[in-house]
Amino acid sequence: MYRLFLIIGLLVLLFVLLKSIYRSSKQVGRPAPPPLxxxxxxxxxxxxxxxxxxxxxxxxxxxxxxxxxxxxxxxxxxxxxxx
Ligand SMILES: [Zn+2]
Incomplete structure (x- = not known):
């Protein structure tokens, strides 16, 4: 039972991590603002x-x-x- 919570917790952590990576990679793909x-x-x-x-x-x-x-x-x- 203990292990199940640990695995779920890890999966959630992984999901959040992947989501943030996906989001940051999307920002990189956006055109850069005009240079100052x-x-x-x-x-x-x-x-x-x-x-x-x-x-x-x-x-x-x-x-x-x-x-x-x-x-x-x-x-x-x-x-x-x-x-
Ligand atoms: Zn020169």
């Missing part, structure tokens, strides 16, 4: 690499902001622009 400004991917015009805007190095040139993956690329761009 900080999560936007921007392209480095020097090396062509995409970087998140919040981690990119932004340089304002004549009202246009250029985003770079590193200070190195920003310097390279500046070199090309001024030469």
């Amino acid at each position: 400004d900080g999560d936007q991917m921007v392209q480095d015009p020097v090396c062509g690499v995409f970087v998140p805007r919040k981690t990119a190095i932004v340089q304002q040139v004549g009202g246009i902001s250029n985003c770079f993956c590193s200070q190195e690329c920003a310097a390279k761009f500046e070199e090309q622009r001024t030469s």
